[in-house]
Amino acid sequence: MHDESTIIEGRNAVLEALRSDITVERIFVLKSSYDGPIHTILREAKRQGIRTDFVDKSRLDEICPDKKHQGVAAYVAAFSYSSVDDILAKxxxxxxxxxxxxxxxxxxxxxxxxxxxxxNMAGADGVIIPKNRAVGLTSSAVKASAGAISYVPVAKVTNLSRTIDELKEKGIWIYACDLDGESIYRTSLTGPLAIVIGNEGRGISKLVKEKCDAVVSIPTFGDIDSLNASVSCGVVAFEAVRQRLEKK
Structure with missing residues (x-):
């Protein structure tokens, strides 16, 4: 899920990252490390709601090939996150x-x-991702965006369901893109809109799906189950663009 360039290691480096503007996404601590500095790191990670995994030495050595971790390492974002308010302000x-x-x-x-x-190419205002069980802004993700990350705010939230409720309160319609929905070609994708794209294998979780106003689907005619997540996003995005241009 992460790549080496997003790793920081060593007690001072991890603690400094926790106390700075750097976004720490996940911490790994050696199971046997429970001294003062480690307790300080754990306390700060808990305060910020950062996932912490207790691992054995072989796992920590695997994460940190140079083995200078001092019993702790962390994954950090390769790019700064925005807030949902930043996206709406845009x-x-x-x-x-x-x-x-x-x-x-x-x-x-x-x-x-x-x-x-x-x-970015479809003129969307931003992307919202969950804090846990999902990839963050690693250097691979930033590179794959081909520079678009500089123009598209990405917000990381603790609870997607709660965020969806807050967006709905602001008058934004939430559509889940899944296999069992109404065709996007028979659905209005104009107006205040958020499209939910699910996990590559599991799709959209039941709880998140239940929070959405409606479910839409992309008509397909092949022999496999579904499109790639980013391809699905592209198809829906530019159908929304087409409809919005027609409405002008």
Missing amino acids: SKEKGTDPFIFILDEIEDPHNLGAIIRTA
């Missing part, structure tokens, strides 16, 4: 209806990067 600044993508546990950094690139 649409307000443009004077257009909000157009957002919500990603439910996307795990492949190349898919994340490709979706960010699609979001």
Whole structure:
């Protein structure tokens, strides 16, 4: 899920990252390390709600090939995150209806990067991802965005369901893109809109799907189950673009 360039290791480095503007996504601690500095790191990670895994030495050595971890290592974002308010402010600044993508546990950094690139090309205001069980802005994701990350705000949220509720309160319609929905070609994709794209294998979780206003699907005629997540995002994005252009 992550790549080497997003790793920081050593007690001071991890603690400094936790106390800085760097986004720490996940921490690994050696099972037998429970001294003062480690307790400080654990306390700060808990305060910030950062996932912490207790691992054995072989796993930590695998994460840190140079083995200078001092019993702790962390994955950090390769690019800064924005907030949901930043995304909504962008649409307000443009004077257009909000157009957002919500990603439910996307795990492949190349898919994340490709979706960010699609979001930019389709004029979307931003992308929302969950804090846990999903890839973040690793260097692979940033690279796959082909520069689009500089123009598309990405917000990481603790609870997707709660975020969906908050967006609905602001008048934004939430559509889940899944196999059992109404065709996107028979669905209005204009107005304030957020499209939910699910995990590469499991699709959209039941809880998130139940929070959505409706379910839409992409008509397909092949012999396999579904499209790649980033391809699905592209198809839906540009159908929304087509409809919005027609409405003008």
